[in-house]
Amino acid sequence: xxxxxxxxxxxxxxxxxxxxxxxxxxxxxxxxxxxxxxxxxxxxxxxxxxxxxxxxxxxxxxxxxxxxxxxxxxxxxxxxxxxxxxxxxxxxxxxxxxxxxxxxxxxxxxxxxxxxxxxxxxxxxxxxxxxxxxxxxxxxxxxxxxxxxxxxxxxxxxxxxxxxxxxxxxxxxxxxxxxxxxxxxxxxxxxxxxxxxxxxxxxxxxxxxxxxxxxxxxxxxxxxxxxxxxxxxxxxxxxxxxxxxxxxxxxxxxxxxxxxxxxxxxxxxxxxxxxxxxxxxxxxxxxxxxxxxxxxxxxxxxxxxxxxxxxx
Numbered sequence: 449x450x451x452x453x454x455x456x457x458x459x460x461x462x463x464x465x466x467x468x469x470x471x472x473x474x475x476x477x478x479x480x481x482x483x484x485x486x487x488x489x490x491x492x493x494x495x496x497x498x499x500x501x502x503x504x505x506x507x508x509x510x511x512x513x514x515x516x517x518x519x520x521x522x523x524x525x526x527x528x529x530x531x532x533x534x535x536x537x538x539x540x541x542x543x544x545x546x547x548x549x550x551x552x553x554x555x556x557x558x559x560x561x562x563x564x565x566x567x568x569x570x571x572x573x574x575x576x577x578x579x580x581x582x583x584x585x586x587x588x589x590x591x592x593x594x595x596x597x598x599x600x601x602x603x604x605x606x607x608x609x610x611x612x613x614x615x616x617x618x619x620x621x622x623x624x625x626x627x628x629x630x631x632x633x634x635x636x637x638x639x640x641x642x643x644x645x646x647x648x649x650x651x652x653x654x655x656x657x658x659x660x661x662x663x664x665x666x667x668x669x670x671x672x673x674x675x676x677x678x679x680x681x682x683x684x685x686x687x688x689x690x691x692x693x694x695x696x697x698x699x700x701x702x703x704x705x706x707x708x709x710x711x712x713x714x715x716x717x718x719x720x721x722x723x724x725x726x727x728x729x730x731x732x733x734x735x736x737x738x739x740x741x742x743x744x745x746x747x748x749x750x751x752x753x754x755x756x757x758x759x760x
Contacts, residue, residue: 542729588639
């Protein structure tokens with residue numbers, strides 16, 4: 449079994465060694481320009497077209513939970529990967545726990561009004577504020593995939609009313625499920641904290657815009673953990689300035705690194721992190737990939753295959 453590996457920033461030697469330990473019968477190599485030797489599987493992130501084009505691969509693994517970048521490249525270069533070759537994404541591999549930590553900590557930060565207390569501290573004001581109640585602090589999750597399910601699960605223990613919005617109906621315990629554009633307004637109407645975990649598709653680009661934000665309750669919060677292109681940044685800033693939104697926490701941006709001239713840096717009610725909410729954990733990724741390859745070789749059931757038509 450031959451496996452090729454390519455990632456522009458990962459330590460290729462570590463990955464090659466770890467994969468060979470996990471799959472003793474495999475020969476693993478780092479792909480370099482000019483390598484046209486046969487391979488059965490490819491592990492990639494932002495691969496050059498020539499790496500995959502013309503290869504008779506059994507499967508390709510994208511080294512992340514999001515596959516929008518590779519799908520965009522495949523759309524631009526359909527010769528890059530035959531449609532019959534399955535594409536897999538990393539389903540969780542430690543990212544679920546990281547998303548849980550991030551989402552819970554931020555929801556609690558807003559619920560306990562730590563943002564307000566920081567503003568008071570900056571003014572040297574000692575002023576206890578009225579508490580929020582859990583009943584008025586409904587959390588709505590846009591995107592009900594693996595990571596959305598993990599975030600909902602982690603928030604249940606805190607007693608917040610929970611709802612999710614997705615393309616198909618979900619039956620998660622303690623979570624109201626809303627489906628499609630026809631139910632989006634009802635989903636937003638009672639959502640005090642909006643958490644975005646949508647996939648990046650043609651249908652979701654720019655979805656968090658003025659029309660959507662206007663349907664949230666006054667004083668709502670937005671937490672974007674998915675992709676920067678989901679948010680119309682000018683509309684978000686306008687909603688913050690008008691008081692429609694009380695705060696926003698952003699981990700992803702339409703342009704990364706975020707340009708210094710972006711007004712997001714200086715807005716007092718915008719907090720941000722540099723796309724670190726959930727990163728690939730190599731050991732857990734190796735475990736998932738090796739188990740999936742073993743199943744594929746045996747013809748057994750697998751999970752994590754990307755539906756290219758849907759974009760996730």
